[in-house]
Amino acid sequence: MTPLPRLRIRDLRVRGVLVPLRLPLQTSVGTVTTAPLALIDLFTDEGVTGSTYLFCYTPLALKPVMQMLANLLPLMVGAAVAPADLDRKFQRQFRLLGNKGVVAMALAGLDMAAWDALARAQAVPLVRLLGGTPRPIPAYNSCGLGIMGAQRVAAEAEQLARAGLPAMKVRLGYDDATTDVQVVRAVRSAVGDGPLLMSDYNQALSVAEAKHRLAALAGEGLQWVEEPTLADDHAGHAALRRGSSVRIQMGENWWGPLEMAKCLAEGGSDLCMPDAMKIGGVTGWMRAAALADSAGLPMSSHLFPEISAHLLAVTPTCHWLEYVDWADPILQDTLRLEQGHALANDSPGTGIAWDEDAVARYLAP
Numbered sequence: 001m002t003p004l005p006r007l008r009i010r011d012l013r014v015r016g017v018l019v020p021l022r023l024p025l026q027t028s029v030g031t032v033t034t035a036p037l038a039l040i041d042l043f044t045d046e047g048v049t050g051s052t053y054l055f056c057y058t059p060l061a062l063k064p065v066m067q068m069l070a071n072l073l074p075l076m077v078g079a080a081v082a083p084a085d086l087d088r089k090f091q092r093q094f095r096l097l098g099n100k101g102v103v104a105m106a107l108a109g110l111d112m113a114a115w116d117a118l119a120r121a122q123a124v125p126l127v128r129l130l131g132g133t134p135r136p137i138p139a140y141n142s143c144g145l146g147i148m149g150a151q152r153v154a155a156e157a158e159q160l161a162r163a164g165l166p167a168m169k170v171r172l173g174y175d176d177a178t179t180d181v182q183v184v185r186a187v188r189s190a191v192g193d194g195p196l197l198m199s200d201y202n203q204a205l206s207v208a209e210a211k212h213r214l215a216a217l218a219g220e221g222l223q224w225v226e227e228p229t230l231a232d233d234h235a236g237h238a239a240l241r242r243g244s245s246v247r248i249q250m251g252e253n254w255w256g257p258l259e260m261a262k263c264l265a266e267g268g269s270d271l272c273m274p275d276a277m278k279i280g281g282v283t284g285w286m287r288a289a290a291l292a293d294s295a296g297l298p299m300s301s302h303l304f305p306e307i308s309a310h311l312l313a314v315t316p317t318c319h320w321l322e323y324v325d326w327a328d329p330i331l332q333d334t335l336r337l338e339q340g341h342a343l344a345n346d347s348p349g350t351g352i353a354w355d356e357d358a359v360a361r362y363l364a365p
Contacts, residue, residue: 006046006080007044007045007046007048007080007081007117007118007121008044008045008046008078008079008080008081009042009043009044009045009076009077009078009079009080009081010043010044010045010077011043011073011077012040012041012042012043012069012070012072012073012076012110013040013041013043014038014039014040014041014066014069014070015038015039015066015359015363016036016037016038016039016062016063016066016363016364017036017037017039017330017359017362017363017364018034018035018036018037018059018062018362018364019034019035019037019326019327019329019330019362020033020034020035020329020362021033021034021035021326022143022325023143023144023156024144024146025143025144025145025146025171026146026147026148026171027146027147027171027173027200027202028147028171028172028173028201028202028203028204029202029203029204031146032057034059035055035326035327036055036056036057036058036059036061036062036364037053037054037055037056037062037326037327037330038053038054038056038062038065038066038069038105038109039051039053039330039354039359040052040053040054040069040109040110040112040113041113042081042110042113042114042116042117044081044117044121046121048117048120048121049117049120050081050112050113050114050115050116050117050118050120050349051113051116051349051350051352051353051354052109052112052113052116052307052350052352053109053327053352054105054106054108054109054277055277055303055304055326055327056105059364061102062364063364064102065102065105065106065109068102068103068105068106069106069109069110072090072106072107072110075089075090075093076110081114081117081118082114083111083114083115083118083281083282083283084283086110086111086114087107087111087280087283090107090110094107099255099256100255100256101255104255104256104277104278104280105277105278107280107281108276108277108278108279108280108281108284109277109281110281111280111281111282111283111284112276112277112281112282112307112350115129115281115282115283115350116349116350116352117349119348119349119350120348120349122348123348124348125310125344125345125346125347125348125349125350125351126282126307126310126311126344126349126350127309127310127311127313127314127344130282130286130310130311130314131314132313132314133313134309134310134313134343134344134345134346135313135343135344136338136339136341136342136343137309137312137313137318137320137321137341137342137343137344138166138167138319138320138321138340138341138342139165139166139167139305139320139321139322139323139337139340139341139342140165140166140167140168140169140196140198140320140321140322140323141160141163141165141167141168141169141323142168142169142322142323142324143160143323143324143325144156144159144160145157145160145168145169145170145171145187146171147171147172147173147174149183150179150182150183150185150186151186153170153183153186153187154186154187154189154190155190157170157186157187157190157191158190158191161190161191161192161194161195163337164337164339164340165195165323165337165340166194166195166196166340167195167196167197167198167223167320168187168191168195168196168197168198169197169198169199169200169322170183170184170187170197170198170199170200171199171200171201171202172184172199172200172201172204172213172225173201173202173204173205177212177213177216177217178216180213180216180217181216181217181220184197184199184217184220184222185220188220188221196223197220197221197222197223198222198223198224198226198249198320199217199222199224199225199226200225200226200227201213201225201226201227201228201229202226202227203227203228203229203230203231203253204228205228205229206229207229207233207236207239207240210228210229210236210240211239211240211243211244213228214228214240214243214244214246215244217246218244218245218246222246223247224246224247224248224249224270224271225246225247225248225249226248226249226250226252226273227249227250227252227253228240228248231250231252231253231254232253232259233268234262234263234265234266234267234268235266235268236268237250237263237268237269238266238267238268241267241268241269241270247270247271248268248269248270248271249269249270249271249272249273249300250263250268250269250271250272250273251263251269251271251272251273251274251275251279251300251302252273252274252275252278252302252303253275253278254274254275254278254279254288255278255279256278256279256280256284257279257280257284257287257288257291260272260274260279260288260291261291264291264295264297269297270297271297271298271299271300271319272288272292272297272298272299272300273299273300273301273302273319273320273322274288274299274301274302275301275302275303275304276301276302276303276304276307276308276311277303277304278302282307282311285311285315286311286314289311289314289315289316289317292315292316292317293315293316293317296317297317298317298318298319299312299315299317299318299319300312300319300320300321300322301320301321301322302322303322303324303326305321305322305323305324305335305342306327306331306334306335306345306350306351306352307350307352308321308322309321309335309342309343309344309345310344310350313344321342323335323337323342329355329358329362330354330355330358330359330362331352331353331354331355332353332354332355333345333347333351333353
């Protein structure tokens with residue numbers, strides 16, 4: 001049996017890019033026109049490089065995330081590329097400060113890059129390293145469909161429907177429930193009865209207002225409503241679940257598996273959709289998948305479709321992959337979509353490799 005390669009960390013390269021969104025996205029909390037991405041390359045003594053990216057939400061967070069990654073490098077040089085060991089080390093390192101926000105983002109980026117390096121060293125895609133095989137994952141289109149009124153949303157929905165994915169997500173949180181319902185109906189009218197519709201409030205409502213709006217949306221055929229109220233209000237979401245037939249979807253703002261466990265313990269969600277970055281990279285995702293499996297909750301992904309296609313393929317309660325094209329302009333190969341499904345790249349690692357000309361074009365100042 002061929003021994004597994006033993007990799008040791010030599011260096012880290014971090015670059016920031018601002019990638020224009022093909023479809024700018026206005027949510028209830030602001031408008032996203034560019035994707036601020038921190039590109040990570042983890043170099044090893046053995047010549048294997050692991051790569052990934054972090055989505056920093058706002059350009060204001062890009063430099064702090066990059067600086068945190070640079071600060072971590074001296075603690076890693078010479079260490080084995082062993083994600084569980086690195087996770088244990090850094091959880092202890094940041095116990096007093098806390099492992100959320102910029103710290104958690106940086107640690108997740110290192111974790112994902114480490115797993116990519118391990119898979120590349122064995123010349124297998126990440127999904128195979130994790131014990132699975134590449135398989136089609138149902139994907140919904142999450143590009144666009146922001147807060148921009150029924151007429152413009154309907155026109156954009158028609159455009160997205162031509163991409164051929166079986167579902168799409170519309171952002172809600174207008175001034176009143178009537179407008180939310182009008183927008184959902186406008187999208188449905190534009191795309192017909194075929195595509196399924198998901199929705200997201202981005203934490204815009206009070207519990208009382210959310211109860212009112214869920215009642216108004218109850219007959220509109222939505223697959224789920226994401227985060228109608230504050231993401232950490234598990235009791236509030238549990239109350240909404242008890243009073244509504246519309247399924248509540250939570251998870252994109254869980255900072256690690258422990259927060260997921262708290263939400264599930266309080267009955268705060270019908271479904272779950274962890275974010276590969278916020279949940280703790282590949283290591284955190286696998287722990288979250290075990291929690292979802294034990295609770296019998298269908299598990300979808302949030303953003304990061306390239307690595308999520310690998311992770312969902314080994315997730316027992318795999319549900320939907322959230323498809324966005326935000327990183328496409330700076331990647332050599334983009335996620336493959338076939339017949340409404342996403343397919344993990346079958347090349348070694350996660351399949352993430354940079355288009356260096358595009359990276360140079362979009363480098364953040």
